[in-house]
Amino acid sequence: MMIEVTAADGHVLDCWLVEAVGDRRGGIVILQEIFGVTDQLKGVAARFAKMGYDVAIPALFDRQQKGAVIPFAEAPKGRDLMLACDLDTVMKDVDATVAMLAVRGGKVAALGFCWGGGLAIRAAQVSDVACAVPFYGTRLDAYQIAPLTAPVQGHWGAEDSHVPPAMLDAARAYWPEMEVFTYEGAGHAFANDARPADYVGDAADQAFARAAEFIGRHV
Numbered sequence: 618m619m620i621e622v623t624a625a626d627g628h629v630l631d632c633w634l635v636e637a638v639g640d641r642r643g644g645i646v647i648l649q650e651i652f653g654v655t656d657q658l659k660g661v662a663a664r665f666a667k668m669g670y671d672v673a674i675p676a677l678f679d680r681q682q683k684g685a686v687i688p689f690a691e692a693p694k695g696r697d698l699m700l701a702c703d704l705d706t707v708m709k710d711v712d713a714t715v716a717m718l719a720v721r722g723g724k725v726a727a728l729g730f731c732w733g734g735g736l737a738i739r740a741a742q743v744s745d746v747a748c749a750v751p752f753y754g755t756r757l758d759a760y761q762i763a764p765l766t767a768p769v770q771g772h773w774g775a776e777d778s779h780v781p782p783a784m785l786d787a788a789r790a791y792w793p794e795m796e797v798f799t800y801e802g803a804g805h806a807f808a809n810d811a812r813p814a815d816y817v818g819d820a821a822d823q824a825f826a827r828a829a830e831f832i833g834r835h836v
Contacts, residue, residue: 622675624713626706631676631684632714633659635666642669643747643836644718644725646711648733648740650806651695653678653686657811658730665728668829670836671721675714677707677733689812699732704739704759711736712744719745724836728828731755731779731806734771738792741767748835750828753805755779757788770796770831772824774803774817798827 622632633654645665647658654674662672678685678698687695711727718725724747729737734754741749742763751771757780769792773780789797800820806812808821 622673622710622713622717624709626709628680628710630679630710630713632717633662633674633676635659635662635672637669637671638667640669641671641722642833643723644671644673644715644721645832645836646714646718646725646727646740646746647672647674648711648727648729648736649674649677650731650733650809651687651692651699652689653684653695655686655811657809660810661728661730664825665829665832668833670726670832671718673714673718675710677702677710677736680706680710707736708739708743711740715740715744715746726750726832726836728752728832729754730808735760738765738769738771738795741765741769748832750831752808752824752828753777753780757784761788761791765792765794768794768796768831768835770798770828772798772800772808772828774805774807774820775799775801776804779805796831798824800824 727737727740727749734751737749737751748768803817803820806815807817
């Protein structure tokens with residue numbers, strides 16, 4: 618269901634919320650790709666809700682374009698919206714979503730994809746999260762400005778054109794405590810089952826299993 622969340626500066630953003638199925642274990646904030654709050658991400662939310670988590674997806678483009686959902690074939694539009702975002706302001710929206718879930722009880726994890734994967738790392742630096750899991754997080758160099766204050770487990774395809782080996786190596790050197798998994802034969806967006814050309818089922822299943830175990834340990 619779509620709810621509204623109010624950030625510290627008064628901005629009201631949409632937020633997709635899926636409530637936990639069965640006994641509640643805590644909360645997870647899913648941080649979007651450059652395509653907005655897509656049906657595919659809603660499916661990921663439902664997947665983790667079945668594990669006992671309240672899962673929220675804040676609409677991080679709402680400050681630029683309310684309700685923006687960009688078709689996967691129109692990535693440049695999503696990239697333009699992403700580039701128009703101010704990192705500190707985006708994190709206000711992330712923090713408001715984390716706080717909303719925390720009020721419901723328990724700890725909260727951040728799980729991000731693509732642009733949101735980088736934001737998940739930023740959340741592990743500045744937000745009140747128990748852990749963070751970036752899937753093929755991008756723009757990693759932009760976040761090499763502070764240490765991690767929460768555990769991070771990251772997942773990248775070995776053939777990710779958006780995150781060349783040198784960029785990932787630099788991130789691992791900057792945050793040596795970050796647990797990193799790479800997947801041979803997988804590129805960017807390998808866990809997005811709505812993008813058949815990019816989806817690699819075996820790698821996605823393994824990454825999601827590792828992520829679920831990691832989140833379960835910290836939340």
